[in-house]
Amino acid sequence: MTRSIGDLRNCADVHLARYLDPDHRTPRAFHAYDGPGEDPDPLTALDMLAPVLLSVRLTYADILPMFAKTGHHRDLRTAMEAVLTDPACRNADFLTIDLDNPRGPWARVRHAFEASYPVHNIKVVKVSKILHRKRPKLVPIYDRELYRYYVGPPTDRWTAHQDLWPLLQADLRVHQEWLTQVTARHQPENAAELTLLRAADIVVWEHQVAPTSACTDSA
Template identity: 30%
Template structure:
């Protein structure tokens, strides 16, 4: 199998499998799986955001200032749900057309002009990804390293670019990586135990990109990389 690509980084297939197996099988009670992936939130049949969905980021270790973050997210819900109505349920990122990527990117418009306090790209993505698994990727500083900070990053930072525009470019880059080796991501997704919740190929890519970018983030912040604590 060819090397797997996540943004500007490449990963040996055997390493990607080891990371997925550690996260999905070998770290019970310590990783975000299955807690985050099985979280019901406001209900799987409720395709709009409800109050319970706003607690999902805590299951991926986004826990700073939880009370003001909850209220800040709650204030964004009406606008987010209006945007959600234009996004077909059940859509997978690998199948999304450019117009549908535009609609997903509009969800991140709430981060612009003015930027809300206590809510950034990391927290928002982890709310949205739980509501639309398979369509919206998880974002954090490790993922940002893969897609924006690494030497060959496909979405380098641009001064003055809105979060909506950044999200649109990032979504396309992730989609390219997902489509380019979809069978490999599907195989990694199947590592999830049959008696637990299934994950999408996109979530498998999320796990690998997080682990690929984590060492650089850990060095940047002067801490040792761990395999169980997602960075914010």
Template identity: 30%
Template sequence: MAEQDTVRVGAFTVGMAEAEGWVRRYFDESRNREVAATGGRTRPYAYPVYDRFAAGGAESELSDGDLLAPSLLNASLGIRAVYNLQTLRPRLEKGLAAIPPTLTLTDAAARGTLASLLTDLFGVLDGPDPAVGLGLTTLSKILHRKRPLMIPLYDRRVKRCYCGDSGDHPVEPVSRSAPDGPFYAAVAAGIARDLAEQPVQWRYLASVAPADVSLLRVFDVVAWERGGTRDA
């Protein structure tokens, strides 16, 4: 199979035709709205309700609505987490302000600023007073909407793609015992490398998604689907 007939996500590959099908299905707004209206066992995907959620916060501001957006990606917050996010809001907004809205993940990696920017931002989860009820998955789903070009979504399926003990996984499992900020930055660096080394594949996959969808959002759909397969 030709190299460009597949796309790599961390330790795994998937055929481009299958990846394209995942992207087209996930970002089919008409289909998602129809499924939501009819009920039944089939569940709609979160586009566009998560992506266009009118939270009211500016680019570097986190409104209370922004804090609740992860529930649209099945990462509901408890009351403790909301209280703790409100306490962390000034630090999070400072970290967001340090990231230009137009900065992409691959550009930050090329400039050598990826690790510092993301470690500082997600470092709010580290330290002697961790935020009860808040973890990497939820925080990434809050912050991705504010910097969709720079901040990747993270969950257990993305972790399967990027963190493991095989030689193909870019992040070793021992790294998961490290603080959250550096760990997340290491996963993001692996994602940036995959995007930079496969520009043709990712440009094509992004082209079949709606115009308001970022490359990192498209990437997450492919990684989420691939990380959920039986051999992942």
């Protein structure tokens, strides 16, 4: 059965309120992770370590090779920087871009994902979590729970992410109106902007890992 974020209307508010509550006894990562830092364009070592706040395992040993002059790590850093320096990517929206345009913003993102394939311990999950902070309207967060919800059991295939993006984009387009409304209701004060893309990620992730009584009539 095809699953949709529309199935989570009943529990979306509960999930967002829980995730965005900085005073919860077990706080989530939004107030620590989200926000591009002082400047959304440069890619710093601290930016590359930020996914740790989303329970990703990264250490200095994974990041230092990014600053070598050559090698797979350096190629990955160059590909990620290309997303941030391309003017077309700065204001691009995942919901409206053409995922198949070989010269469009998504081609840059896809190249960054693919540049991770030969890099030890840094694959698409981590690249997406690095880039989402810097381009939160363009780059969705990729993780096993989102994949599980839309596609099925997670796979270790490096290319598995390609199965998700068209499904996610089509679904978010269909439900853009109510997602925009629920995102606005939960826009935090004195914090990073909650984008529709991040709100959708939070709703699905919370639904998967911490369902509540509000989910009883949902998917």
